Amino acid sequence: MFLSESPQSQDAYRGLMGVLSDVLIKEFASSSKPYSGAEPQQVAEALQHRPVCPELPEEEGDVQSLLERVGAEVLRHSAVVTHPACAAHLHCPPLMMSAAAEAWIGATNQSMDSWDQSMAGTLLEEELIGWLCGLYNLGSSADGVFTSGGTQSNLMGLLLARNHYAWSKWGWNVQKRGLPAAACRMRVLCSEAAHFTVKQSAALMGLGEQSVISIETDDRNRMRPEALERRLIELEEGGLLPFAIVATAGTTDFGSIDPLEELAAVAEQYGIWLHVDAAYGGALAMSDRHSGLLQGIGQADSMTVDFHKGFYQAISCGAFLVRDKARFQSIRLNADYLNPEEDEDEGVPNLVIKSLSTTRRFDALKLYLSLQHYGRRAFGEMVDHTVATARATAALIREENGLELIAEPELSTVVFRYVPAWCPADVEEGEWSDELNNAIRSRLMSKGWAVLARTSVNGRRCLKLTLLNPRTEKKHTAIIVRKVIETGEILARELAASIVHKGEKTGC
Numbered sequence: 001m002f003l004s005e006s007p008q009s010q011d012a013y014r015g016l017m018g019v020l021s022d023v024l025i026k027e028f029a030s031s032s033k034p035y036s037g038a039e040p041q042q043v044a045e046a047l048q049h050r051p052v053c054p055e056l057p058e059e060e061g062d063v064q065s066l067l068e069r070v071g072a073e074v075l076r077h078s079a080v081v082t083h084p085a086c087a088a089h090l091h092c093p094p095l096m097m098s099a100a101a102e103a104w105i106g107a108t109n110q111s112m113d114s115w116d117q118s119m120a121g122t123l124l125e126e127e128l129i130g131w132l133c134g135l136y137n138l139g140s141s142a143d144g145v146f147t148s149g150g151t152q153s154n155l156m157g158l159l160l161a162r163n164h165y166a167w168s169k170w171g172w173n174v175q176k177r178g179l180p181a182a183a184c185r186m187r188v189l190c191s192e193a194a195h196f197t198v199k200q201s202a203a204l205m206g207l208g209e210q211s212v213i214s215i216e217t218d219d220r221n222r223m224r225p226e227a228l229e230r231r232l233i234e235l236e237e238g239g240l241l242p243f244a245i246v247a248t249a250g251t252t253d254f255g256s257i258d259p260l261e262e263l264a265a266v267a268e269q270y271g272i273w274l275h276v277d278a279a280y281g282g283a284l285a286m287s288d289r290h291s292g293l294l295q296g297i298g299q300a301d302s303m304t305v306d307f308h309k310g311f312y313q314a315i316s317c318g319a320f321l322v323r324d325k326a327r328f329q330s331i332r333l334n335a336d337y338l339n340p341e342e343d344e345d346e347g348v349p350n351l352v353i354k355s356l357s358t359t360r361r362f363d364a365l366k367l368y369l370s371l372q373h374y375g376r377r378a379f380g381e382m383v384d385h386t387v388a389t390a391r392a393t394a395a396l397i398r399e400e401n402g403l404e405l406i407a408e409p410e411l412s413t414v415v416f417r418y419v420p421a422w423c424p425a426d427v428e429e430g431e432w433s434d435e436l437n438n439a440i441r442s443r444l445m446s447k448g449w450a451v452l453a454r455t456s457v458n459g460r461r462c463l464k465l466t467l468l469n470p471r472t473e474k475k476h477t478a479i480i481v482r483k484v485i486e487t488g489e490i491l492a493r494e495l496a497a498s499i500v501h502k503g504e505k506t507g508c
């Protein structure tokens with residue numbers, strides 16, 4: 001049952017990996033669709049007809065049958081992230097090397113909390129963190145840690161900012177004493193387009209969502225520095241305590257990048273912590289053509305970068321970086337069984353002191369193997385390709401009468417909507433268009449033609465293509481665009497007929 005020094009276990013492992021690969025290729029990689037189209041009930045039924053934990057294994061050690069069965073029930077109905085028409089979220093296809101490295105990560109099961117559970121792993125993660133601090137120009141005192149992704153990294157940024165503020169303003173140690181009385185006056189500022197995890201972090205930190213102030217954005221969905229400054233002045237005049245600004249480098253819907261240099265100047269002037277959420281846009285640093293868009297990121301006090309987005313890593317893989325490593329002191333804990341203080345005196349590195357997780361995956365390994373195998377230039381070219389595909393797709397949409405492009409793409413997302421040519425009598429035009437856009441998205445998915453995302457802009461339902469997949473080309477998005485229009489026309493007729501039918505039945 002365990003891979004060990006015994007030749008039998010090694011043969012069994014090789015056999016298992018062979019079958020795993022075969023089923024994966026058959027049920028997932030070879031799929032001609034981005035989704036099978038199965039409805040939730042169909043998938044649930046297939047899964048529910050067996051006990052989750054049988055008393056004895058059904059397949060009696062027959063690995064092939066087990067994997068084929070589960071492959072058909074689960075892999076076959078998965079989002080095929082490698083398919084060019086799987087374009088909903090910031091959900092990347094993993095590089096083959098990253099996916100393969102997961103086998104090493106799983107089999108070696110290193111845990112990144114302490115040196116005695118991940119010796120080389122600890123040092124490799126530190127190497128990668130050092131490289132990342134350099135990539136983002138965070139200076140020689142910078143440090144960081146791998147995280148489960150943007151949610152955890154954003155929480156860490158705000159947590160460290162809050163603790164630092166309470167300590168420097170009142171000599172108050174939040175870790176030991178809990179929130180100070182003035183916590184209800186503490187405020188975080190971010191743009192209207194910032195990710196919801198800013199509010200979620202504030203809520204988790206006991207400050208409540210009320211502590212998050214949204215700052216207006218410009219016509220490209222970027223935070224307005226002058227609006228930020230105005231709001232800071234108002235808050236301070238009102239006796240409130242702004243302690244952190246969260247800038248976004250790559251907003252989820254539009255890929256917009258806040259003006260980092262200007263925001264850094266405001267943060268410095270008012271003595272406020274600047275956290276940059278570069279979960280999405282962080283990958284731009286790998287591109288020769290687009291890295292300039294991140295100008296100013298090195299002035300951040302802390303930042304988020306996700307590798308399971310534009311670095312094409314298997315989920316989960318992210319990092320939190322901080323400009324002054326001393327800031328980690330405010331969350332450090334020493335447990336006698338895990339990372340006693342004497343370890344530090346002896347120079348033994350235990351990464352748990354920088355992390356919110358205790359047991360933690362060795363995610364750094366897959367990023368390292370991918371960087372070593374493909375090299376920086378390949379990553380940069382993938383970023384460039386996705387940005388170019390988004391621009392080309394936006395141009396296609398702009399040309400179509402039946403579609404409205406909501407904004408020019410900033411990175412690799414394209415937000416648009418279907419504009420119906422007509423509207424049934426007695427139906428409000430906006431509602432008609434919302435209903436159709438929702439229905440188009442569902443129909444494209446249930447037919448297995450494309451997986452698109454949806455969002456709302458100015459209260460109106462829109463469709464979103466997130467073109468993070470470097471395999472997606474203009475020829476693929478052109479097909480999706482055509483399908484959206486054709487499906488919109490068909491659905492308009494179907495929905496209008498069902499309205500008439502309902503009206504006849506109710507006598508209205």
Ligand SMILES: Cc1ncc(COP(=O)(O)O)c(C=O)c1O
Pocket residue numbers: 090148149150151152154195197248250251252277279280306318
């Ligand atoms: C801008 C931004 N920040 C943070 C997050 C959260 O990241 P994760 O899903 O890795 O926790 C996302 C997710 O899409 C995001 O787009």
